[in-house]
Amino acid sequence: MKKTILFISFLILFFVEGFSQSWYPLNGGFESGSQSDRVNALCNDTIHNILWAGGRFTETTTGDTVNNIAYWDGYAWNPFYRHAGITFAIGYGTSSSTEITSLLQFDSMVAIGTKALMVSSGGVSMLNMEDSLITAIGTFNDEVNALCIYHDTLYAAGAFSAYKQPGIGNPWIPMNGIAKWNGADFVPVGGGLGGGYIDAMCVHNDKLVVGGFFENIDGIYCKNIGQWDGTLWTAIGTGIGTMGNFSDYIKSLASYHGKLYAGGGDITISSGTNLLWSQGGTWTGVNSYFAEVNALHVFNELLYIGGPCLVLGPPDNEINYYNDTSFFGMGYGPSNDVRTITNYNGNVYAGGIFPFIDPFPFIYTGFVARYDPTLLPVTNNISIGICTGEVYDFNGILLDSSGEYLDTLTATNGADSIVVLTLTINQQSFSSITQSICDGDNYNFNGNIITSAGTYYDTLSNASNCDSLITLVLNVTSINAAISISNDTLTASGNGNMQWFDCNTNQQISGATNNTYIPSTSGNYATIITNGNCSDTTECVNYTGINQLQIEDYRLQIYPNPANETVNITAENIQKVIVSNLLGMQMLKLQRSAGANTRNDMTIDISKLPQGIYLLRVQTNDGWRVGKMVKE
Numbered sequence: 001m002k003k004t005i006l007f008i009s010f011l012i013l014f015f016v017e018g019f020s021q022s023w024y025p026l027n028g029g030f031e032s033g034s035q036s037d038r039v040n041a042l043c044n045d046t047i048h049n050i051l052w053a054g055g056r057f058t059e060t061t062t063g064d065t066v067n068n069i070a071y072w073d074g075y076a077w078n079p080f081y082r083h084a085g086i087t088f089a090i091g092y093g094t095s096s097s098t099e100i101t102s103l104l105q106f107d108s109m110v111a112i113g114t115k116a117l118m119v120s121s122g123g124v125s126m127l128n129m130e131d132s133l134i135t136a137i138g139t140f141n142d143e144v145n146a147l148c149i150y151h152d153t154l155y156a157a158g159a160f161s162a163y164k165q166p167g168i169g170n171p172w173i174p175m176n177g178i179a180k181w182n183g184a185d186f187v188p189v190g191g192g193l194g195g196g197y198i199d200a201m202c203v204h205n206d207k208l209v210v211g212g213f214f215e216n217i218d219g220i221y222c223k224n225i226g227q228w229d230g231t232l233w234t235a236i237g238t239g240i241g242t243m244g245n246f247s248d249y250i251k252s253l254a255s256y257h258g259k260l261y262a263g264g265g266d267i268t269i270s271s272g273t274n275l276l277w278s279q280g281g282t283w284t285g286v287n288s289y290f291a292e293v294n295a296l297h298v299f300n301e302l303l304y305i306g307g308p309c310l311v312l313g314p315p316d317n318e319i320n321y322y323n324d325t326s327f328f329g330m331g332y333g334p335s336n337d338v339r340t341i342t343n344y345n346g347n348v349y350a351g352g353i354f355p356f357i358d359p360f361p362f363i364y365t366g367f368v369a370r371y372d373p374t375l376l377p378v379t380n381n382i383s384i385g386i387c388t389g390e391v392y393d394f395n396g397i398l399l400d401s402s403g404e405y406l407d408t409l410t411a412t413n414g415a416d417s418i419v420v421l422t423l424t425i426n427q428q429s430f431s432s433i434t435q436s437i438c439d440g441d442n443y444n445f446n447g448n449i450i451t452s453a454g455t456y457y458d459t460l461s462n463a464s465n466c467d468s469l470i471t472l473v474l475n476v477t478s479i480n481a482a483i484s485i486s487n488d489t490l491t492a493s494g495n496g497n498m499q500w501f502d503c504n505t506n507q508q509i510s511g512a513t514n515n516t517y518i519p520s521t522s523g524n525y526a527t528i529i530t531n532g533n534c535s536d537t538t539e540c541v542n543y544t545g546i547n548q549l550q551i552e553d554y555r556l557q558i559y560p561n562p563a564n565e566t567v568n569i570t571a572e573n574i575q576k577v578i579v580s581n582l583l584g585m586q587m588l589k590l591q592r593s594a595g596a597n598t599r600n601d602m603t604i605d606i607s608k609l610p611q612g613i614y615l616l617r618v619q620t621n622d623g624w625r626v627g628k629m630v631k632e
Helices: 080-084
Strands: 005-008 023-025 038-045 050-056 069-072 077-079 098-106 109-116 122-128 133-140 144-150 153-158 162-164 178-181 186-188 197-204 207-213 225-228 233-235 249-256 259-269 272-278 283-285 295-299 302-306 319-322 327-329 337-344 347-353 368-371 378-387 392-394 397-399 403-410 416-426 429-438 443-445 448-450 454-461 467-477 482-486 489-493 497-502 523-531 534-537 541-543 557-559 566-570 574-580 586-591 601-605 612-620 623-631
Touching: 038 109, 050 337, 050 347, 069 080, 098 153, 109 144, 109 153, 122 144, 133 153, 133 178, 144 207, 153 197, 153 207, 197 259, 207 259, 249 295, 259 295, 295 337, 295 347, 302 337, 302 347, 392 416, 397 403, 443 467, 448 454, 482 541, 489 497, 489 523, 557 623, 574 601, 586 601
Parallel strands: 038 098, 038 337, 098 144, 144 197, 197 249, 378 416, 429 467
Antiparallel strands: 005 403, 023 368, 038 050, 038 347, 050 069, 050 098, 069 077, 098 109, 109 122, 122 133, 133 162, 144 153, 153 178, 178 186, 197 207, 207 225, 207 249, 225 233, 249 259, 259 272, 272 283, 295 302, 302 319, 319 327, 337 347, 347 368, 392 397, 403 416, 443 448, 454 467, 482 489, 497 523, 523 534, 523 541, 557 566, 566 601, 574 586, 574 612, 612 623
């Protein structure tokens, strides 16, 4: 087979198998005594390992009378009485006036839903192969289209509006379109439909979903689809279709890969027609055109789709399958409307209104046929991620863009082997970090020890195994702490906040946070300088004590000293006087105004100063003079 590769966003793909090689009749099926004969329902009876078929037909091609129901044992079709030893006609009326619409295994029995063609009644019966009986468990005033098990309870739905227990004289009970079996009787499910009918049911996300042609359930506006949680009815999004349009309805439902699928007629959303899906309440079209979708069935991780004249595959291909990515035709098969799909003993079975398998020469099937799934294309889904700038070799094709790609090979059994590649181009990642360290410390940058300020780079692998480029901006904080002494003043320098402390007692000096400090006693002093998380300490210097320093500059006279109220200062050409305490804090400041006469003396009011020792700095024409004053 020649290999082809296609880029697909939501590709619809079909295959043409050779003639009818994958579809097979089941021993002739059923005789077509009327143009309206058909198979409406198939049921895999796992307890007895047989396949039930129900619909409108009277006999098999081998001549057995079956009256609308028969079972396939893997070799031949059998009437129920052959197993049970009795002859019967299903339903309420003659075999020609009753049609089976649905079959469902329930516990050890099979539930049978019916509708009457000639009389206005339908019903639900239980077929029990152990006691060879078919027992009616309810009579409805119109057809029963669907059966479903929800929370271990049998639900019946259709076009009926009332129900009564079997027996003459029993009253009719309002039962609007849906009912549930409580073990002895059918009871309403909320208020039921406000009009219209239900054609399909399924369980999705632990809720019973119903679809058909209706506007509301129990007063809730639903527009053809709704859901029941065991207590309340709710809508699913805004519903499906346009109310009032009788060609706008839902015929089939299925839960597949976490999504709710709905099929029917004229239910068009965006580019999808008659097959939609919902996840979280929003409905989306499945990007394909189907004339009508009557049946949906999930088997072996595939969703099978049946109806009349589906457009996938060859002409008149009434059944296809879907793998959550693409649609596939199943070769030439049923020649007309497919109404039901199920699986039995590993094969796919379809029933409906098709007496033949296409193409010519036609093979008679009698409304039911089997498909051998070993001839289905084998689909392998793979997901690959590469990095920007790289390419991926997909069977000889070099790919460098994200997307879905398809390649078709040949499997060992001769069937197509389809490889669906999801390619993701993963991007490089970039990150930048800024860190600060103190002078003398180091920073570990992915194993590299760094001590100097600067910008550094490294390349690692991110979560997608692509390059992760990391930029480091490293700042180094230098304090450069230093200390000096001049006369009676200690001076610290450095980059940060100052805190003086006594080296002898190792205690901080309260309030001593300026860059200068005049100790009141002799000793050893230093400064802690802090900048952010960094700090440095100057060396300790020895201070001999203020009482041992020169008290006055001979060019500066301070008197009286000690003083109480005022102190006099004499110096040549006084410009400015600053009085500071021993912590370096300025207490007084006096300055000659501009244009004032030269002064050689000044009197200062110190009455408001606390008692203690003060430093006087006097600015003259020749510079600064420094002296000490004691306030009593």
